[in-house]
Amino acid sequence: MPLTGIEIFKLLPKTNCGECGVPTCLAFAMNLAAGKAELGACPHVSDEAKAQLAEASAPPIRPVTIGVGNGAVKVGGETVMFRHEKRFENEPGIAVLVNDTMDDADINGRLERFKQLQFERVGLNLSTELIAVRSESGDAGKFAAAVSKVAKNSDGGIILMSTNPDILAAGLKESADRKPLIYAATKDNLDSVANLAKENSCPVAVKAESLDEVVELTTKLTEAGINDIVIDSGSRDVRQAFQDQIIIRSSALAKKFRPLGFPTITLPFEMTDDPMKEAMIASMFVAKYAGIIVLSDFQGESLFPLLVERMNIYTDPQRPLATTEGVYEINNPKEDSPVLITTNFSLTYFIVSGEIEGSKVPGYLLVMDTEGLSVMTAWAAGKFVADLMAPFVKKSGIEDKVKHRKLIIPGYAAAESGGLEEELSGWEIMVGPRDGAHIPAYLKSWKP
Numbered sequence: 001m002p003l004t005g006i007e008i009f010k011l012l013p014k015t016n017c018g019e020c021g022v023p024t025c026l027a028f029a030m031n032l033a034a035g036k037a038e039l040g041a042c043p044h045v046s047d048e049a050k051a052q053l054a055e056a057s058a059p060p061i062r063p064v065t066i067g068v069g070n071g072a073v074k075v076g077g078e079t080v081m082f083r084h085e086k087r088f089e090n091e092p093g094i095a096v097l098v099n100d101t102m103d104d105a106d107i108n109g110r111l112e113r114f115k116q117l118q119f120e121r122v123g124l125n126l127s128t129e130l131i132a133v134r135s136e137s138g139d140a141g142k143f144a145a146a147v148s149k150v151a152k153n154s155d156g157g158i159i160l161m162s163t164n165p166d167i168l169a170a171g172l173k174e175s176a177d178r179k180p181l182i183y184a185a186t187k188d189n190l191d192s193v194a195n196l197a198k199e200n201s202c203p204v205a206v207k208a209e210s211l212d213e214v215v216e217l218t219t220k221l222t223e224a225g226i227n228d229i230v231i232d233s234g235s236r237d238v239r240q241a242f243q244d245q246i247i248i249r250s251s252a253l254a255k256k257f258r259p260l261g262f263p264t265i266t267l268p269f270e271m272t273d274d275p276m277k278e279a280m281i282a283s284m285f286v287a288k289y290a291g292i293i294v295l296s297d298f299q300g301e302s303l304f305p306l307l308v309e310r311m312n313i314y315t316d317p318q319r320p321l322a323t324t325e326g327v328y329e330i331n332n333p334k335e336d337s338p339v340l341i342t343t344n345f346s347l348t349y350f351i352v353s354g355e356i357e358g359s360k361v362p363g364y365l366l367v368m369d370t371e372g373l374s375v376m377t378a379w380a381a382g383k384f385v386a387d388l389m390a391p392f393v394k395k396s397g398i399e400d401k402v403k404h405r406k407l408i409i410p411g412y413a414a415a416e417s418g419g420l421e422e423e424l425s426g427w428e429i430m431v432g433p434r435d436g437a438h439i440p441a442y443l444k445s446w447k448p
């Protein structure tokens, strides 16, 4: 059972030194109990107390890692129901399905799409992480061969799918060093699959026919010393599966109910035969609250929107996406090319740089660190104003790159033009468009 705030308080040093970011040990204890603070924030807690507090400070949904090295995928570890409360921690892993009855060409095609379907978006690389190998043949040899092929040709995390312990054991022989997720332990095979998970130190998924049965299975596994668990509630009805996700998350968070405090695995491909509907079901699970989503196959047109949705939902709402400060050269600029300045909010940067690139006019884009704020917000917050812009321009090194001294500022920062001309002696400040879409026309008429 997790400790209450008062129980935690009794184990803290009670010096009220405030180094943890709140003024008193009691406030810190309450935050810890509510999952809003981490024990590491108090540097004075004793080792003995640390051990006792480990339970209380653990995330209500246990983080589980599948795979090793670069291919490792961490799921779970969530602490809130809604991202605006804090943030969601670990993106759901997205898996492509490989059946052991598929021929080589089909398996190779899926592995190829797994590798190739990567997308760049606002400076981030969006890609998938997992390959689920399912025993459809019921033949341990065929399953082992499919697992071996996947393991040799991909560094992604692996999910071994069978309810037959002998078949799972054959798959583990080919992949145990990759720490795959063993899917699944059921009420009929629990002891044998639990032994496989223990012997190979691998995470294990439980598959049940109801949430009550999930609780029974996860309790037995934890009693057997297995803690890296993933939950499949068993429902293949979309509405019920959706409700299960919410009940699991809220039971773990609001009621601190440990038997449901594990990430979930969802199988949209078992809920429909229509690939587009499958993608829509998957998008529902991205939002609420899957740890792993297994798809029947990857196609760019359905995968890309899912990855963008996932990126948006798992972006920390308290930290805007930011681009690195610096001078960006676009379309091979020369010493007479225009110089523009903007803020380092990623969306602003990608819109402005995209418009300059699209204009085919060579140019320099100075991107100033405004803590990820857009032009208007940064200007209103006093972070994109003349007395900060001027030293940045001087330090940027742009004066060594161009012969002219003309700087184009965004239309939304027009009020800074006079001040900037005073601060940046020798420079002429030109007010550019407010809307990025008007940048190409503006640049085409620009003269040094």
Ligand code: SF4
Pocket: 012, 013, 014, 015, 016, 017, 018, 019, 020, 021, 022, 023, 024, 025, 028, 041, 042, 043, 044, 045
């Ligand atoms: Fe108490 Fe530790 Fe916070 Fe200091 S840092 S106020 S000792 S909980």
